Amino acid sequence: MSNIGGSISVLMNNGNGTFAPKVSYATNGNASGIAMGDFNGDGKADLVSSNWSTATISVFINNGNGTFAAKVDYTAMQFPSNIVAGDLNGDNKADLVATGSWDNVVSVFINNGNGTFQNQVTYPTGYYGQSPNDVALGDVNGDSKLDIVTGVVPAGVALPSSRTTATALSVPLMGTTSLVRLKVSLSATWTATATWI
Ligand SMILES: [Ca+2]
Ligand SMILES: [Ca+2]
Ligand SMILES: [Ca+2]
Secondary structure: OOOOOOEEEEOOEOOOOOEOOOEEEEOOOOEEEEEEEOOOOOOOOEEEEEEOOOOEEEEEOEOOOOOEOOOEEEEOOOOOOOEEEEOOOOOOOOEEEEEEOOOOEEEEEOEOOOOOEOOOEEEEOOOOOOEEEEEEEEOOOOOOOOEEEEEEEOOEEOOOOOOOOEEEEEEEOOOOOOEEEEEEEEOOOOOEEEEEO
């Protein structure tokens, strides 16, 4: 993969389930993951991409009419394959969690409350060779606070409630920048099966 050409495309609903032609916004390198959330509290969904090739995330604030302001980039860990948005500290402003697939961590970006974000705080998710490639937020312990769940390759994947969900994971090959894909399925006995796709 090269460090060129990443973008997000937005297709606006015409109101009847058909969509207007795409409007694209350039990201800082390959946009391997995207997420949406209201980052500045105006009730309009904002956008973020995790940029695989540049170890950054790009935040796009909604202008309020479905167009997006110029991106603001933040430093992430290497190979941030996926990203998710959710309110982690209870201020009703969406925060961000990105994977750091090369470094076996997740990066948490707390919203300052106005759509700008603090520097990442990282948390380990595994050990060398077990890269977190997908991430989800859910309240695992019922305290109404979102917890972080990561998909790890190849040993398995942790899910908060479902034992049958299959998830596709993007996998960095060690020593290269190539991308391969695995599908991981969990059986009723929590046995994880990984299949190349
Ligand atoms: Ca917003
Ligand atoms: Ca928050
Ligand atoms: Ca919780």
